Amino acid sequence: MPELPEVQTIVSDLQNITNDIFTGFWSDWEKVIRDENKKNITLKKFVKKLVGKKIVSVRRLGKNIALDLNNKTSLLIHLRMTGRLLVSDQSSITKNQKKYGKHVHHIFFLKKNHALVFHDVRKFATIDFIPTNNLLEKLQTGTDPFSKNFSLIEFKKIINSKQNKTIKEVLMDSGLILGIGNIYASEILFAARVLPERIIKSLTNLEQGLIFKSIKKILTKAIRLRGTSISDYRDSAGKKGSFQNELMVYKRNKQKCKKCDTIIQRSVIAQRSSFFCINCQK
DNA sequence: AGTTGTGTTGAAGA
DNA sequence: ATCTTCAACACAAC
Numbered sequence: 001m002p003e004l005p006e007v008q009t010i011v012s013d014l015q016n017i018t019n020d021i022f023t024g025f026w027s028d029w030e031k032v033i034r035d036e037n038k039k040n041i042t043l044k045k046f047v048k049k050l051v052g053k054k055i056v057s058v059r060r061l062g063k064n065i066a067l068d069l070n071n072k073t074s075l076l077i078h079l080r081m082t083g084r085l086l087v088s089d090q091s092s093i094t095k096n097q098k099k100y101g102k103h104v105h106h107i108f109f110l111k112k113n114h115a116l117v118f119h120d121v122r123k124f125a126t127i128d129f130i131p132t133n134n135l136l137e138k139l140q141t142g143t144d145p146f147s148k149n150f151s152l153i154e155f156k157k158i159i160n161s162k163q164n165k166t167i168k169e170v171l172m173d174s175g176l177i178l179g180i181g182n183i184y185a186s187e188i189l190f191a192a193r194v195l196p197e198r199i200i201k202s203l204t205n206l207e208q209g210l211i212f213k214s215i216k217k218i219l220t221k222a223i224r225l226r227g228t229s230i231s232d233y234r235d236s237a238g239k240k241g242s243f244q245n246e247l248m249v250y251k252r253n254k255q256k257c258k259k260c261d262t263i264i265q266r267s268v269i270a271q272r273s274s275f276f277c278i279n280c281q282k
Numbered sequence: 283a284g285t286t287g288t289g290t291t292g293a294a295g296a
Numbered sequence: 297a298t299c300t301t302c303a304a305c306a307c308a309a310c
Contacts, residue, residue: 001289081289122305124290174291181289231288
């Protein structure tokens with residue numbers, strides 16, 4: 001679930017740990033810890049590089065969380081599907097403890113906040129240790145919807161580079177636009193009154209403008225409501241967001257449309273579930 | 283009880 | 297090169 005609004009919420013929460021210092025690290029799934037060339041780093045090496053370093057800033061880069069350290073390196077964390085980063089003030093979490101919670105796979109120990117606990121059911125999340133200067137070149141090349149560059153003209157240029165793709169695929173292509181996943185793609189297209197299967201070249205100028213506006217509107221609202229907690233997503237205090245209460249179509253197939261009572265349908269586009277109202281969207 | 287679907291993304295295969 | 301498929305893993309729902 002962590003798409004842009006969820007990652008943004010966590011990054012905002014993690015401003016609390018800026019200026020804190022790493023005192024240790026534990027992991028039982030070290031294969032996801034890598035260097036800038038995506039090569040695995042041994043736990044020993046990683047700990048040695050990390051301990052004593054101060055967190056100088058926490059940033060969102062697409063769906064990634066960057067923790068910048070005071071030695072010109074950064075931890076680039078991607079939560080993938082089920083990752084959670086929990087700031088713990090429990091002194092009960094100690095380095096000597098043998099067993100943590102069932103799905104806790106990494107723990108960063110901190111001087112002031114005790115610990116940053118990394119919970120990940122499916123173990124897909126990644127931790128990359130990268131020189132801060134090389135961070136941007138290691139990332140997806142798409143434009144962030146909240147960057148200054150993301151104008152209507154730029155948006156049109158981006159989507160029209162994929163004339164024969166469906167609008168839903170293009171919205172979710174992180175090489176083009178950053179941060180939109182399966183949930184928000186469906187919600188944005190409902191707000192824009194455009195069906196997800198529509199091919200780019202079939203979209204009118206008006207529809208492209210509506211989709212552009214809906215991207216900002218839906219993502220902004222979702223950030224305000226601290227994200228969508230359907231299954232795994234939690235903020236850094238372990239609390240749920242509340243955008244799941246505002247979903248118009250996502251996972252609402254066979255239910256009535258909140259606007260017109262038509263039954264919401266599900267279809268598969270590029271191997272991903274898509275949800276839409278055949279009456280509200282054209 | 284076995285099968286299917288799940289938020290992501292990059293690596294492998296065509 | 298560029299496109300599609302699949303693997304990484306655990307679990308819930310059917």
